[in-house]
Amino acid sequence: MSEVQTLKVALLGCGNVGAQVARILIDDADALAARSGARLELSGIAVRTIDAPRDVELPRELFTTDADTLVKDADLVIELMGGIEPARSLILTAIQNGACVVTGNKALLAQDGPTLYEEADKAGVQLSYEAAVAGAIPILRPIRDSLSGDRITRVLGIVNGTTNFILDQMDTTGAQFADALAEAQRLGYAEADPTADVEGHDAAAKAAILASLSFHTRFSLDDVYCEGITKVSAADIASAKEAGFVIKLLAIAEKIESSDNGSGISVRVHPTLLPREHPLAAVRGAFNAVFIEAENAGELMFYGQGAGGTPTASAVLGDLVSAARRLVLGGPGRTETTTGHVPALPIDASNTSYYIGLDVADQAGVLARIAHIFAEHGVSIETMRQTIHRDAASKVESAELKIVTHRASEAALAATVEAVKGLDVINSVTSVLRVEGV
Ligand SMILES: NC(=O)C1=CN([C@@H]2O[C@H](COP(=O)(O)OP(=O)(O)OC[C@H]3O[C@@H](n4cnc5c(N)ncnc54)[C@H](O)[C@@H]3O)[C@@H](O)[C@H]2O)C=CC1
Ligand SMILES: N[C@@H](CC=O)C(=O)O
Numbered sequence: 509m510s511e512v513q514t515l516k517v518a519l520l521g522c523g524n525v526g527a528q529v530a531r532i533l534i535d536d537a538d539a540l541a542a543r544s545g546a547r548l549e550l551s552g553i554a555v556r557t558i559d560a561p562r563d564v565e566l567p568r569e570l571f572t573t574d575a576d577t578l579v580k581d582a583d584l585v586i587e588l589m590g591g592i593e594p595a596r597s598l599i600l601t602a603i604q605n606g607a608c609v610v611t612g613n614k615a616l617l618a619q620d621g622p623t624l625y626e627e628a629d630k631a632g633v634q635l636s637y638e639a640a641v642a643g644a645i646p647i648l649r650p651i652r653d654s655l656s657g658d659r660i661t662r663v664l665g666i667v668n669g670t671t672n673f674i675l676d677q678m679d680t681t682g683a684q685f686a687d688a689l690a691e692a693q694r695l696g697y698a699e700a701d702p703t704a705d706v707e708g709h710d711a712a713a714k715a716a717i718l719a720s721l722s723f724h725t726r727f728s729l730d731d732v733y734c735e736g737i738t739k740v741s742a743a744d745i746a747s748a749k750e751a752g753f754v755i756k757l758l759a760i761a762e763k764i765e766s767s768d769n770g771s772g773i774s775v776r777v778h779p780t781l782l783p784r785e786h787p788l789a790a791v792r793g794a795f796n797a798v799f800i801e802a803e804n805a806g807e808l809m810f811y812g813q814g815a816g817g818t819p820t821a822s823a824v825l826g827d828l829v830s831a832a833r834r835l836v837l838g839g840p841g842r843t844e845t846t847t848g849h850v851p852a853l854p855i856d857a858s859n860t861s862y863y864i865g866l867d868v869a870d871q872a873g874v875l876a877r878i879a880h881i882f883a884e885h886g887v888s889i890e891t892m893r894q895t896i897h898r899d900a901a902s903k904v905e906s907a908e909l910k911i912v913t914h915r916a917s918e919a920a921l922a923a924t925v926e927a928v929k930g931l932d933v934i935n936s937v938t939s940v941l942r943v944e945g946v
């Protein structure tokens with residue numbers, strides 16, 4: 509009987525995700541060997557401090573501070589340090605040494621993915637990163653493989669667990685932003701620097717990866733328009749809720765065919781109102797989901813845990829087994845497919861519906877004057893609702909107007925809002941938010 513091959517696995521980083529990957533590699537060694545066709549031997553774990561406290565108890569002799577040497581002697585390298593350097597250099601060393609690489613590092617891929625993909629192609633090794641987008645959810649492989657016979661037209665994703673957790677807590681319990689963020693950090697969802705989560709940069713990195721695979725063009729972070737959730741107020745959430753919407757931070761990549769702005773792909777991340785009955789509105793807590801529209805498949809939704817050490821480790825191990833199978837079988841690896849360059853469009857080229865909240869004077873003719881301005885700018889109103897707030901003596905304290913438009917361009921909407929602000933019957937513009945799914 510032939511000997512089962514042993515493949516050496518180097519793990520870089522032993523934080524939230526790395527520690528769980530190490531645990532599973534050790535605990536499930538037999539099952540992983542059966543699925544890969546090779547024994548996956550954890551040859552070492554590169555860390556900054558050997559004796560740092562960790563969630564998982566692991567054999568001390570596995571730890572090393574010499575990541576370079578560990579990488580050079582490995583068949584498979586798992587990078588879970590995060591950040592740009594030394595992760596980038598270590599991945600390049602691994603590739604140049606003929607090792608397959610698995611990473612969850614979306615920040616690095618969004619910034620310098622093309623260099624890494626090209627190097628992997630040249631070396632004929634596999635570079636896999638399922639964990640980088642929507643954690644445990646199998647989404648990159650379905651886009652790359654299962655949908656490779658179709659044409660994707662639109663991707664809408666809740667791809668950041670921390671911000672979904674914060675917005676959900678604010679929506680359901682009225683929690684304060686800072687408390688909800690602290691809890692997300694405690695649960696291991698947030699990035700080392702949570703600014704990347706709340707400012708939308710993490711979701712933008714994932715949007716660039718999703719757009720690249722969906723539209724067969726390499727998009728980077730610079731191609732993604734990005735707004736985070738720091739400006740979403742409790743009042744925005746309450747007002748959206750009253751109007752039947754929920755606010756989610758969405759990563760959107762969609763094909764736009766336009767004679768005015770040219771055709772291309774709009775890739776963007778921003779807080780978005782969704783009708784409460786939209787499938788993505790039901791995605792609660794730190795869960796993620798990606799909603800895909802494809803020409804032949806129609807609508808698809810992928811749902812699951814997008815963050816957290818153990819769920820993310822599942823995606824890492826899936827990639828590892830797949831890379832190990834390929835090493836066992838031999839033959840050149842297949843990484844990205846690109847079919848030429850489709851331009852990334854600026855935010856001004858996108859067309860969405862909008863929700864506009866206005867604090868207005870309760871006077872005759874106000875609605876007509878506002879509607880007139882919208883019409884003048886070519887922005888069509890879908891719904892307009894007025895709520896009158898009265899004091900104890902039934903005297904009008906304020907009048908609130910909630911307007912949802914049909915799809916309009918960013919430029920037309922911005923001009924409309926400016927013109928509305930100039931009306932003497934407007935006390936303030938309380939919200940301007942984009943809407944999807946209406
Ligand atoms: N935590 C999550 O839910 C998810 C994380 N990811 C990605 O996975 C990667 C790892 O994330 P976490 O485990 O949450 O991060 P973490 O911050 O908990 O762990 C990273 C570990 O790497 C170590 N490290 C950093 N630089 C090092 C160096 N030069 N040498 C040795 N060790 C070094 C750190 O000391 C830390 O222990 C990141 O790229 C992250 O974006 C992806 C999906 C989900
Ligand atoms: N910080 C990220 C972790 C997973 O990518 C998130 O909150 O989703």
Ligand code: NA
Nearest residue numbers: 638641643645
């Ligand atoms: Na994933």
